[in-house]
């Protein structure tokens with residue numbers, strides 16, 4: 033087991049928060065040669081902001097030029113494309129189109145194109161006919177589009193899982209169900225209090241706590257930023273809609289009608305969303321019937337043929353938004369602390385870039401270890417619809433989830449994995465896609481529970497005496 | 503090369519197999535994606551199975567066993583059909599990998615499922631403890647219980663199954679809630695629910711949102727315009743069945759917007775002359791006996807098809823839904839010198855009036871008086887001889 037309970041060892045670095053940012057930073061720190069522990073309060077990684085996003089690998093064409101966010105997104109984009117094949121991570125080249133429906137939308141195009149140019153991203157203007165030629169399923173009154181060829185779709189969970197996995201394989205320590213409640217620094221060493229567990233000691237702390245970033249920051253100083261989580265709701269359409277279109281359909285940002293993104297996922301669904309609703313809840317976002325209905329209608333407006341397709345599920349995510357639009361990343365040299373906050377709406381893409389930047393800050397401010405040699409590489413199981421899946425192989429064993437065609441073997445592998453086993457039902461779903469299909473568990477919940485029961489206590493309880501099997 | 507491949511080992515598929523086997527069809531197999539045959543009844547631990555086809559009153563698993571034994575043909579479990587192509591081509595995933603088989607005729611009997619939370623666009627958080635009757639029944643059948651005090655959404659027949667399941671599983675539902683002013687199942691199920699199970703049935707009550715973090719902690723409901731919170735640790739979405747017609751759809755067979763199953767003609771044939779469909783994949787939802795009878799009827803048509811005795815697809819007369827009618831099946835009929843065709847239909851709302859089938863010129867071909875609730879199936883008998891020379895039929899209610 034690489035997940036330790038030991039509290040007496042001294043780490044070079046303790047990272048607080050196992051979202052996509054924390055996972056990428058974890059990987060970078062371990063590969064940089066630092067003894068690193070990742071502390072995550074959830075039962076598994078990716079239980080916060082990183083569990084629900086649009087799963088787009090952004091070029092950064094629309095980022096505000098010359099910001100830290102723009103730089104990290106660009107770098108993260110490039111790094112992801114460099115390493116994804118090595119770890120068997122998916123990347124689907126879909127391209128994106130910013131689509132204009134009105135004269136006002138069209139009037140925004142020069143600005144969008146100019147911004148893209150300043151960000152060094154190649155885009156191309158399409159007239160109405162070209163836009164429809166590329167995506168015939170678009171509603172007939174499309175006026176034109178800006179095509180961004182470089183936008184990609186990725187698997188939003190396998191990627192950060194791979195980062196964390198690589199960190200663990202190369203000596204990093206992961207502690208889940210480890211909520212940092214406070215800490216003190218004495219003689220250059222942080223002692224972090226963990227709820228219900230021994231304290232963890234480290235020379236440098238990196239705050240990657242996402243929607244709790246300001247609360248965790250308060251351990252070291254009055255937080256210079258406040259988090260107001262910005263909720264984004266989504267509607268997921270059935271895989272039958274997958275072949276309607278290829279390109280990510282983006283709204284013109286300033287249009288009066290509330291713009292929504294319509295995109296495919298690497299898993300073969302179609303996503304519509306997200307909304308942008310500032311609110312206070314940090315942990316459990318709600319979906320709202322009226323918003324979902326509005327999203328569905330908006331999707332029909334953009335791609336009318338979606339009417340013929342069923343909704344599979346709905347969900348919501350929380351962006352760690354602050355009063356600032358840019359990322360809040362800084363090293364507190366005298367405090368042994370690096371702040372990585374407010375990674376609002378581009379963190380999935382930016383993570384690897386952020387991690388690289390953080391290591392640079394670490395080397396400049398704290399220590400300069402020798403980078404690891406002979407780095408181990410994890411191989412992630414494929415969940416992408418269009419590539420060979422396990423159920424297609426001989427000796428596949430029984431299929432447990434028939435909608436997503438997840439085998440019992442895949443589920444067991446995720447539960448019994450020695451490096452990073454699923455720690456929650458959500459974690460199991462994100463690793464395998466079981467229960468994520470059109471029946472949402474009608475056919476497979478029981479089997480999944482039987483397999484998971486011993487590993488994920490508390491989901492089901494055995495029925496006591498008096499129960500008879502018929 | 504098979505004579506017949508049957509997809510789905512539920513009541514419809516297994517009943518069809520039995521008829522085909524008895525008629526002497528040699529090369530036949532039932533393909534079932536799960537580990538064991540029997541379909542949905544396998545997990546229905548309550549009485550109510552076998553009356554129509556075995557003349558017995560059984561629990562689901564007993565019925566599933568009887569169907570399996572009676573079928574008398576190879577049932578290949580752990581075998582998923584992933585696609586069908588014109589010409590009798592069947593793509594399957596088995597323990598040996600992906601394979602392509604061929605058959606002279608194929609029967610789709612892939613059944614039905616309930617509508618889960620997602621497509622209902624229900625508000626609230628997304629905690630563990632939200633499920634469907636089917637999943638709940640399976641868990642209880644295997645001795646597992648996901649919650650102790652759930653709320654049951656809906657009042658269809660299956661909603662009362664959920665109540666019975668709860669009893670088996672030592673689970674005590676806090677309430678059953680129904681949006682309408684009456685329960686969907688036939689009365690006095692609600693009285694029984696209250697009396698036997700001690701579960702209140704709240705009418706005119708809407709689920710507003712689901713509450714809770716990791717697990718369900720309650721639901722907000724609105725009863726007669728008034729909102730309140732009901733503490734509970736689970737939510738069972740019951741009913742609103744939809745055909746599990748994904749195989750038909752991804753194989754390019756057209757689905758009907760009313761039934762949401764593959765369209766069929768009066769010989770149970772889909773648009774592909776080699777592909778037939780029967781049971782709850784045709785439309786949701788009928789009890790298992792009806793699915794079984796359809797399986798048998800479809801099998802008799804397949805026997806005729808194997809002898810080349812079915813009419814040409816192009817000679818079919820299409821039926822569409824008019825005023826008041828939500829769905830009709832079969833959707834294509836054939837004129838013949840003798841015999842009767844039974845049309846099945848469901849209404850959009852409560853309907854009282856004359857249900858009439860008329861031709862392209864509005865002339866009545868068949869009619870009957872109805873007074874019927876939307877979820878009930880109505881039958882209309884049509885004389886096949888009366889269809890001669892017609893090009894288009896329309897079913898509607900005249901008030």
Ligand SMILES: Cc1cc2nc3c(=O)[nH]c(=O)nc-3n(C[C@H](O)[C@H](O)[C@H](O)COP(=O)(O)OP(=O)(O)OC[C@H]3O[C@@H](n4cnc5c(N)ncnc54)[C@H](O)[C@@H]3O)c2cc1C
Nearest residue numbers: 049051053073080081082085086088212242264379380381
């Ligand atoms: C609707 C929506 C759509 C998005 N779409 C995209 C997209 O298409 N492309 C893209 O690149 N980005 C997208 N994003 C942005 C991306 O998802 C976020 O930027 C990213 O997930 C933020 O990650 P994080 O690691 O900073 O935060 P989180 O994922 O929230 O991670 C923080 C972690 O810290 C843990 N934690 C908090 N406090 C403590 C504590 N005291 N002790 C221990 N652990 C603690 C939490 O449990 C959590 O797991 C989207 C976001 C949303 C919400």
Ligand SMILES: Cc1cc2nc3c(=O)[nH]c(=O)nc-3n(C[C@H](O)[C@H](O)[C@H](O)COP(=O)(O)OP(=O)(O)OC[C@H]3O[C@@H](n4cnc5c(N)ncnc54)[C@H](O)[C@@H]3O)c2cc1C
Nearest residue numbers: 510512513514535541542550583612613781782789790793
């Ligand atoms: C909770 C519940 C309670 C019920 N209670 C009653 C009751 O009391 N009395 C009653 O009469 N009826 C009851 N029913 C209804 C009854 O179970 C169904 O009507 C009946 O099972 C329908 O039969 P079928 O053959 O059409 O489909 P199913 O029984 O659903 O069988 C379909 C089979 O096809 C298989 N299959 C699907 N796709 C594929 C594929 N691609 N490849 C291979 N195999 C595939 C499935 O695994 C399944 O085994 C209940 C149903 C539910 C869910």
